[in-house]
Amino acid sequence: MKIALRIVVIALVVAAAVWLWGVFFPSADKVIRKRLAETARAASFDSSQSALSKMASAQRLQYFFATNVEINLDLPGHQARQMAGRDEIVQAALAARGSIESVKITFPDVMLTIAPDKQSATADVTAEVKISGDADLNPQEMKFELRKIDGHWLITRVETVQSLQKPEAAH
Amino acid sequence: MTARQATEPNKGFLGWLRVVTIGRNPATTLVRAVVLGVLCWLVFNYTLLPIRVSGVSMEPNYHDGAANVINRLVYKRHEPQRGDVVGIRLTPDDGSKPSIIYLKRIIGLPGETVAFRGGHVMINGQVLDEPYEKEKCDWNTVTMKLGPGDYFVVGDNRTMSQFDHFFGKVERTRIVGKVVW
Numbered sequence: 165m166k167i168a169l170r171i172v173v174i175a176l177v178v179a180a181a182v183w184l185w186g187v188f189f190p191s192a193d194k195v196i197r198k199r200l201a202e203t204a205r206a207a208s209f210d211s212s213q214s215a216l217s218k219m220a221s222a223q224r225l226q227y228f229f230a231t232n233v234e235i236n237l238d239l240p241g242h243q244a245r246q247m248a249g250r251d252e253i254v255q256a257a258l259a260a261r262g263s264i265e266s267v268k269i270t271f272p273d274v275m276l277t278i279a280p281d282k283q284s285a286t287a288d289v290t291a292e293v294k295i296s297g298d299a300d301l302n303p304q305e306m307k308f309e310l311r312k313i314d315g316h317w318l319i320t321r322v323e324t325v326q327s328l329q330k331p332e333a334a335h
Numbered sequence: 336m337t338a339r340q341a342t343e344p345n346k347g348f349l350g351w352l353r354v355v356t357i358g359r360n361p362a363t364t365l366v367r368a369v370v371l372g373v374l375c376w377l378v379f380n381y382t383l384l385p386i387r388v389s390g391v392s393m394e395p396n397y398h399d400g401a402a403n404v405i406n407r408l409v410y411k412r413h414e415p416q417r418g419d420v421v422g423i424r425l426t427p428d429d430g431s432k433p434s435i436i437y438l439k440r441i442i443g444l445p446g447e448t449v450a451f452r453g454g455h456v457m458i459n460g461q462v463l464d465e466p467y468e469k470e471k472c473d474w475n476t477v478t479m480k481l482g483p484g485d486y487f488v489v490g491d492n493r494t495m496s497q498f499d500h501f502f503g504k505v506e507r508t509r510i511v512g513k514v515v516w
Contacts, residue, residue, distance in 0.1 A: 241499055272434035275426045290425040290435045302390070302501060303435045305425040327425045327437070328488065330503035331450065331476040 192282050192317070196310060199317050200271050200287060203228040207257065210266040211296070222257035226250040230311060230318040238324050239304060265296040285310045285317070288325070380432055382408050384511065386422065392490030392500060393420070393438050396467055397514075405436070407512040415441050415486060415510055418467075422511040423488060436511055437501060440467070443479075443487025445507075450478040454493065470494045479504060486510065 186194070206224045213221070235247040247253055260267065273290040287308040293301050309321035358364035379385065384405040388397050397403070397420070405422040415421060422436040442456050442463060443449035449458060454472040456463040472493035481487055481504060489502035 240501065273424075273426045273431070275429045275431070288426045290433070292435065303425060326503075327423065327509065328439075328501055328503035328505050329479075330501075331479040333497060334450075334475040334477045 192278050192285065192312075193276055196276055196278070196285055196287065196317050197274055199228065199310075200274060200289065200308065203319065204269040204271050204291075208266075208268045209261055210268070218261040219258065222254055222261055225257050226254050228319055229253055230313060230320045233319055234321050236323040238326075240302070240330075266294075267296075268294040283312045382406070383515070384422065384432065384436075386436065386438070386514075388438060392492050392495065393440075394492040394494075395469055396420075396491045397438060403438075404515040405512040406515050409513045410510065415444075415507070415513070417441055417444055417463075420514045421488065422514070423505055423509050424511050428508045433511060437488075438514065439488035439490055439502065439505075441486050441488055443481055443485075443504075445481055445483050445485055447487075448478050448480050449487040451476045451497070456489075467491055468493060472497075484508070 190198075203225070206221050206228065209218050209221055229250050231250055233248070233250060233253065235253065236244070237246075238244040247256060270292045271289040272292060275288040276285060277287075278285040287310065289306050289308060291304045291306045293304070295301060305325040305327045307321075307323050307325050308319055310317045311320045312318075358367075384407055386403050386405055388399060388401045388403060391399055419441045421439060421441060422433075423439055424433040424436050426433065442465075443458060447458050448460070449456065451457070451474040454474050456465060457478075468491065470493060474493060474497040476497070479487065484507045485504050486507060487503065488505050490500055492500070
């Protein structure tokens, strides 16, 4: 009985040590996933937020992107849009907060590929966007490219991906 | 006397409650619970994927909000067939269980050519009979050639504009499984 108890205690101590190691020294995979989730949260806003809080969250977005970030959005039924640089993203986020009541962005599925040198990574994500008053927005596949710059994982490129390759319309 | 003392706690409401909640033999109940838990974990992680339909692209055969289940093992035995309603993952397959999937019907198989002409599906230039289609549509597309690992999928709701409907060529690796009903 004593031996069994000792084994249980040792197992618990080892499990706690592994958990603590993960907390203090998280893997690149964990850090990037957290970073993407924070990006989605910063990009989201709702009508209950004050104007100041909305502005602050739009400004906070810049900390997730590299200075020379490129964004290419091509959503079905919408005009394709390109953005370049952090400032343009913040401006777009501020403009959205001025014209839309609420936006909720989540990335429920994330598939990460981290380069062997652990300095760059690609994330294939499913983006779910809920915009107030727009019920027909479909989930969208997106590709994020990230790079470790000054110790932080920053997004360097974002693009939409067509999961289904649609044939051209004919007349 | 000892036997009588052992059965004493099982008398009355508390005894009944104890039997109902943890059984006559707690150790056996614990083993059963663990086995059931492991079984559920295996089934819902690797075999059956419970889903809730969201959207109208599969109307009138699959309604918005309806519950269904996707069998993830069915295509281990054979390849997807024309007419199968399948789940399609949006991110490349990494073995994980996707949270969001498209629900679509397979109309084109690898190597075939697919096109819409006046609302009819043309497979290798021949009109495809679609008994599940209730409404006529006016979709028109150019002909698309499918590669060896490609399938052509589309929703059943062709009353939608073709520009608002997600359909087209998809890689075999993105097909998660087939709906059960």
